[in-house]
Amino acid sequence: MSTDVVKPILQARDLVKRYGRVTALDHADFDLMPNEILGVIGDNGAGKSSLIKVLAGAVIPDSGEVLMDGKPVHFRSPLDAREAxxxxxxxxxxLAPALSIADNMFLGRETRKGGAMGKWFRLLDRSGMQKRAREQLSALGLLTIQNIKQPVETLSGGQRQGVAVARAAAFGSKVIILDEPTAALGVKESRRVLELMLDVKKRGLPIILISHNMPHVFEVADRIHIHRLGRRIAVIDPKDYSMADAVAIMTGAMPPPPMADEMAAA
Amino acid sequence: MNTTNETRGPAEFEKVLPGSEDAVVFEEDRATVLRRVHHFLHAYPTAVPFIVLLFTIGVFSAIVGDRFFAPFNLSLVLQQVTIIGTLGIAQTLIILTAGIDLSVGAIMILSSIVMGRLAVVSGVPVGIAFPLGLATGMACGYLNGLLVTRLKLPPFIVTLGTWSIFGALVLFYSKSQSLRQQEVEAVASFLQWTGNAIPIGAARLTFGSIVMLLLAALVWYMLNRTAFGRHIYAIGDDPDAARLAGINTSRTLIAVYVIAGLICAIGGWILIGRIGAISPNSGFNANLDSITAVVIGGTSLFGGRGSIVGTLIGALIVGVFRSGLALAGLDALWQEFAVGVLIIVAVASDQWIRRISL
Known part of the structure; x- marks a missing residue:
């Protein structure tokens, strides 16, 4: 592999997380390369949620470290991860259903008008935020959404997912994590979200895709991280393996292939 | 790797339609009249109380005639709803966060007693007693907010408890005694200022009403034009989403309760102006009346939806009903009856409007 040239943008080494007697993460490793879509699959209870939560700052690991651009980072909360x-x-x-698309996209990160009104009266820059929300949605080909001021609850599931992804793409400067983005969607809407992921990737943002849907993972992922019993047991290239192989590795029916990445990184 | 994207990419039929910028591709064509009405009301929920207000004014004008529409009577209605409207503004803030505040009336009375007794009995200058009264309201709100966020108790329980506590403090501090109008006027006429009025023809616009309207304007601005206001809606709408979006929900909630407490304290000031004297027994029904105004004004008890304008209109509807029924010569019990019916109709229509699905 080309790990000598391309350094991982986000890494985790030797993560351990225990909940009482349950070991959710058992010395787990993780690597995300720049500009890739990395699928993360694993059986229920394999620990992939815990892994993602550590990367997103929602869970603090008992031991092990997370590195961004090769430098250790310590996320105490999702806000820390977001700031990184x-x-x-x-x-x-x-998303807050009764708030508008623009309000949702800027929720928690509102921008104020300049000058005295913004400084002293905290006046929101509503037109500016609406403009940027519209730009962001059209950049991702989501302008079928008719009105940036309409409440999110009037959107279809796919459109809502689109807004959520657009929000992430607008503010995520390094990495976007998508947790089961197509789980609640119909066939057509899932397609739209997958296409959206490829658009986001084209703009240079790497994506971590957690999904149970093998066809979706195999369709968009550049590499697939297989999680089993709390640790990464394999990283496969979807071009070299079938979905059946992936499921077999995931469930332990097939021995995992040797880990080229891990050896190179170690 | 990039070459494979083309073959693995999503199907061509999913591509966005050409020329669909600002598209109007929503399936609006099969909207029936009812759906249009529903859609309109969902987009503009304040329209319902507004229509009801116009309708009731129309009906009572027809029944009672000119006496109802007389400027004097209309200004009297406004005076009567000033206190309920003020507490309603505070109540709206709390209900928007999916809470409820049963202690607003008690906070109002406690604040008025504090500012009144400090000035009149303890001889503290009004310039100090008045801010201390406002601070009392804020402290009460802060206590409510702390209990809701730190102990994670339901707001209903918290404020049910603090209602009793503040009520007991009122009796303790006032020694169950009223301060007469002349006593207040002698040393602290500023506290009665809200009862003064500007005559506009036959109508009388009290400063209390003006204070209420200014408060409403300020809170409207806060809710609709500041990030803090959007956060209040978001917390009531979906607290998890708000938290994940990076909003400090506890801090925001405490701030909301403190602001509500301050507004109730200002309500206490308006109360002194309205009755002239300072009494521990006035305005105890104000709790439920404020909730009535908020609910009739179209604010959802489930949080996240509603407006200050709706609450003011809701308070006016109640005022207009009471005044109209009284002028029509009906017994006071029918006023209560009508208000009860109004509440149920208001909440039922809110439920209907909230059911979306285009």
Whole structure:
């Protein structure tokens, strides 16, 4: 592999996380390369949620370290991770249904008008935020959404997912994590979201895709990280393996291939 | 790697339609009249109380005639709803966060007693007693906010408890005694200022009403034009989403309760102006009346939806109903009856409007 030239943008080494007697992460490693879509698959309870939560700052590991651009980082909260440039789109979307698309995209990061009105009266720059929200959505080909001021609850599931991804793409400067982005969507809407992921990748942002949907993972992922029993047991190239192989490795029915990356990184 | 994207990319039929910028591709064509109405009301929820207000004014004008529409009567309605409207503004803030505040009336009375007794009985200059009264309201709100966020108790329980506590403090500090109008006027006429009025023809616009309207304007600005206001809506709408978006929900909630406490304290000031005297027994029904105004004004008890304008209109509807029914010569019990019906109709229509699905 080309790890000598291209350094991973986000890494985790030797992560351990225990909940009482349950070991969710058992010396798990993780590597995300720049400008790739990395699929993360694993059986239920394999620890992939814990892994993602550590990367997103939602869970603090018992031991092990997370590195961004080769430098150790310590996330105490999701806000820390976000400030470091990692945006997460949660499975339940984390959008406020009654607020407008523009309000949701800038929720928690509103921009104020310049001058005295913004400084002293905290006046929001609503037109500016709406303009930027519209730009962001059209950049991702999402302008079928008719009105930036309409409440999110009037959107379809795919459109909501689109807003959530657009928000992540607008603010994520380094990495975007998508947790089961197509789980609640219909066939057509899933297609739209997958296409959206490729668009985001084209703009140079790497994506971590957690999904149970093998066809979706195999369709868009450049590499697939397979998690089993709390650790990474394999990273495969979807061109070299079939979905059945991936499931077999994931469930332990097939011995994992040797880890070229890990040896190179170690 | 990039070459494979073309073959693995999503199907061509999913591509965005050409020329679909600002597209109007929503399936609006099969909207029936009812759906249009529903859609309109969902987009503009304040329209419902507004229509109801115009309708009730129309009906009572027809029944009672000129007496109802007389400027004097209308200004009287405004005076009557000033206190409920002020508490309603505070209540709206709390209900928007999916909470409820049963202690608003008690905070109002406690604040008025504090500012009044400090000035009149303890001889503290009004310039100090008045801010201390406002601070009392804020402290009460802060206590509510702390209990809601730190102990994670339901706001209903917290404020049910603090309602009793503040009520008991009112009786303790006032020794269950009222301060007469003349006593207040002698040393602290500033506290009665809200009862003074500007005559506009036959109508009388009290400073209390003006203070309420200014408060409403300020809170409207806060809710709609500042990030803090958007956060209040977001917290009531979906607290998890708000937290994940990076909003400090506890801090925001405490701030909301403190602001509500301050508004209630200003309500206490308006209360002194309205009755002239300072009494521990006035305005105890104000709790439920404020909730009535908020609910009739179209604010959802489930949080995240509603407006200050709606609450003011809701308070006016109640005022207009009471005044109209009284002028029509009906017994006071029918006023209560009508208000009860109004509440149920208001919440039922809110439920209907909230059911979206285009």
């Amino acid at each position: 440039g990692i945006e997460t789109v949660y499975q339940d979307l984390a």
